[in-house]
Amino acid sequence: MDLGIDQKIVIVTGGSKGIGEGITRVLADEGAIPIIASRSKQSGKDLVNELSSQGQESYFVEAELSHKMDCINVVRKTIAKYGRVDALINNAGVNDGIGLEAGNADKFEKSLHKNLIHYYTLAHHCLPHLIETQGAIVNISSKTAMTGQGGTSGYAAAKGAQLALTREWAVELLKYNIRVNAIVPAEVMTPLYKKWLDTFGNPDRVLSTILENIPLGNRMTTPSEIGSMAAYLISNRARHITGQHLYVDGGYVHLDRSILPLRTSPLKEGK
Numbered sequence: 001m002d003l004g005i006d007q008k009i010v011i012v013t014g015g016s017k018g019i020g021e022g023i024t025r026v027l028a029d030e031g032a033i034p035i036i037a038s039r040s041k042q043s044g045k046d047l048v049n050e051l052s053s054q055g056q057e058s059y060f061v062e063a064e065l066s067h068k069m070d071c072i073n074v075v076r077k078t079i080a081k082y083g084r085v086d087a088l089i090n091n092a093g094v095n096d097g098i099g100l101e102a103g104n105a106d107k108f109e110k111s112l113h114k115n116l117i118h119y120y121t122l123a124h125h126c127l128p129h130l131i132e133t134q135g136a137i138v139n140i141s142s143k144t145a146m147t148g149q150g151g152t153s154g155y156a157a158a159k160g161a162q163l164a165l166t167r168e169w170a171v172e173l174l175k176y177n178i179r180v181n182a183i184v185p186a187e188v189m190t191p192l193y194k195k196w197l198d199t200f201g202n203p204d205r206v207l208s209t210i211l212e213n214i215p216l217g218n219r220m221t222t223p224s225e226i227g228s229m230a231a232y233l234i235s236n237r238a239r240h241i242t243g244q245h246l247y248v249d250g251g252y253v254h255l256d257r258s259i260l261p262l263r264t265s266p267l268k269e270g271k
């Protein structure tokens with residue numbers, strides 16, 4: 001399927017690592033031009049150079065997205081170089097463990113700046129350009145918004161707000177034919193996820209337990225699978241999809257765990 005996003009200018013926040021890197025790579029493979037907005041200068045430049053060696057164009061903008069002016073600068077630099085923005089994929093964030101017990105109001109507020117406020121700031125400053133292109137916004141949320149996790153109030157609050165904003169912006173921007181959707185991942189292996197696993201005494205056992213609870217295939221979702229959904233949602237192939245929360249999680253959030261024994265031991269006919 002040709003998604004028709006060749007040469008589309010797409011800002012991807014946190015686009016040099018983890019899920020963001022997966023999104024960037026899929027966009028480049030589809031012929032789009034990802035604008036990698038990240039504070040990680042080395043990984044950003046390395047990714048741009050790697051894609052360039054494959055004949056794929058991308059552009060890196062160094063930005064600490066918890067700073068408003070850095071968000072504004074991402075949009076300004078994109079417009080200065082390419083003259084337009086066709087889509088915004090809000091992805092950057094970190095599950096920072098700011099909980100109700102292990103935290104305070106100041107840390108909670110900082111967590112919101114790291115995980116939520118820049119979603120609004122980027123969308124606000126991209127909006128005039130998205131109006132011109134009748135573009136699209138995709139917000140990357142998390143299953144923690146639906147399931148809770150414990151000990152991560154800031155992150156969970158941000159992820160829940162991203163889902164609410166997705167619906168709110170979808171309504172507000174109908175008059176501009178701008179579509180807004182969210183992707184909700186669950187268990188995706190990224191450097192940050194591996195770092196979290198390594199905090200346990202037996203990370204392999206913890207991972208094994210997690211995999212057992214992912215209904216489809218007992219495996220993690222890959223960053224490229226999130227990227228494929230993001231690429232689809234910004235394309236004209238999804239031109240009548242807006243205000244939706246798309247779960248790319250192998251059934252993790254919604255399928256009853258009690259099905260797992262049945263799935264692994266199929267009932268024979270007549271039994």
